[in-house]
Amino acid sequence: MKKITNALELRQVQDDLQKTYDPNKQMVTICAGTGCRGYGCIKVKDALEAEISRQNINVEVRATGCFGFCEKGPLVVVHPQKIFYQRVGEKDVADIVTRTVMQGEVVEKLFYRDPATSETVMKEEDVPFYKKQQRLVFGSNGIIDPTRIESYIAIGGYSALAKALSEMSPEGIINEVKKASLRGRGGGGFMAGTKWEGCRKAHGSPKYIIANGDEGDPGAYMDRSLMEGNPHSIVEGMIIGAYAIGASQGYIYVRNEYPLAVVHLSMAIESAREAGLLGKNILGSDFSFDIAINKGGGAFVCGESSALFASIEGRAGEPRAKYVHAVEKGLWDKPTVLNNVETWANVPLIINKGADWYASIGTEKSKGTKIFSLVGKINNTGLVEVPMGMKLREIIYDIGGGIPNGRKFKAVQTGGPSGGCIPESLLDLPVDFDKLYEVGSMMGSGGMIVMDDRSCMVDVAKYFLAFLQEESCGKCVPCREGVRRMREILEDICAGKGTEGDIELLEKISQGIADGSLCALGGSAPNPVLSTIKYFRDEYDAHIKDHRCPAGVCKALITYSIDPEKCTGCGMCIKVCPTQATSGEKKKAHTIDDKKCTRCGACIESCKFDAINVK
């Protein structure tokens, strides 16, 4: 792409590109996010292209970022009618091209079927999963080709940057972001505008801008999908931020596990540079700024600001005490603004549409929308973007479609390892930064892991502590030793060796860790334990006093048996059992020898008749 030298020229380029990227022209988009790639969407894309060229028609096949409805991938949309096909395989390609693309007919078997009404849905926007969403930040993911800057510019991309540079002063931008009350999407929920203002006023140069893409919370992947599917929105947000605070260098810190995000971000940076939107004299102004990518090394603690700085500086990612805030002394002890990827992607929206519009969405103290990753025991796994303040119940049932296999909802875990588990009684809680904090959890980066009655809350607490113990950098004692001790206690409880007083001891150690740890990883480490004790104490008591795991998860406290009424004597469980614990004659009910059984679950998975009981 040739260099764009001013805002007017950008408008001209946009007008030209809109003809090529006309949303009303015939086109087939296919989701090429990591989830759909796991389902084999690249093969479907290749097949679509091959079929279209075989039929000799001129229709673009565009591999886009994640559409969000990961449960039903691979996803295909035929434009301009926006016909939505799900679970598309290579075998369906000929039908899609011949019938839908060429003849305008629909292939009904590929439609989404509403499990509640059994009715099929033709258009993407009518699918219940999408209906209640407000996809401001995430919406473009499904339409642009993330590897082509033209595709982003055609939908109005970089016009916020042009507006900022040509019509707004740095202070004006900061005021706008402050007025919009944009809060950091990475977990803390700190006011982005306040941070920017602090950094602009701080002495010292150069100043740095960093996008935190070290999405470490297990079960959260919205940052990944943004980096993969709409990298330019992050780059644009960062350039505007850099102009506002007076930074000349930026970094995007990407998690080691996200190779595709690195590829797409690198392409975005390269092409933005070529187009004169990044580098020296951006859009012909005297403002210069550039961005480099840093790949993380797979350490959760590097999501913490001072650990992240250490990692960019090439050192082990150990947090330091923050007597002086990062906006004054951050990366290389220079004034630094660190914001999460999703926060940066919100910035162009605020500049384009104004703070008043932005602040009209959401709750009193949490403005705008938030992308959540709705995962775990939920029918419609995927990424959902909703206005702040939507009730948990609406997100889980109306959008998420409820719990699979007719099981009962037990809890939803938010905020990653620093968050907590929220019980059914709080399902009408409006979700925003403060409300989640009030009930003992937090927003985190937006993971929502749904659990049903087969999830053991003590096991979940143990899982998070095992995670945190592994990820603790080991610098300060309360976190390093305290988390280990708590994990041991929870392991004992799950093994049936819990004793009276364990819960009180856990609470006491929690207090010590929260008070004495240097960084947020340690400070919030007890949350998963405290919130499960608070809301699910009866499960702890069942483990400790009755040596029973009500959810049937903790291996030492459960037994497997075969229901003779249901067992047909097919022999599958005998075939798969690694310890020869199952036995019996053909066509007669089998039995399990409890002494040999290791509760590995192989027999449950293999039994077609649901004959294995867990108690």
Added chain:
Amino acid sequence: MTKASNIASTTKNIVKKHGGDKSALIAVLQDIQETFNYLPKDALKAAGKYMGIPFSRVYEVATFYNAFSLKPRGEHIVKICMGTACHVRGAASIQDKMERTLCIKPGETTSDNKFSLETVNCVGACALGPVVVIDTEYHGQMTMNKVDKVIGKLKAEGAQS
């Protein structure tokens, strides 16, 4: 050229590519691992020498980050996702099964150097959970039965070649 000097000269080129700046240490180690599939001791020593960083600090960084391995890894890297979504969908039993099938624990490599087993906190493909990533390929909705199939297929591929 001896093996050690070969490693040292390759490392020198990697350091050069990154401009020799001390802050590039992690990126240099990432490239070394990509080249050799692990971090050989000679490469760590060479990286320290050419970047002007004490070996002790190179070692500190190499052992701090989970992505680095100081031991040679197998031909196929099997990563089991241990994210929360995968956990509640039974990742632990997939891990048990994988350990039984490969006869190794996470962090180990099979004696024929064919497979290394690793666990990873979350690969961000929660709809596919439980997920196992082998090399660059994602295997979703894993079951114990699928573990046998996937590993069996890879073993058979090796036997043919």
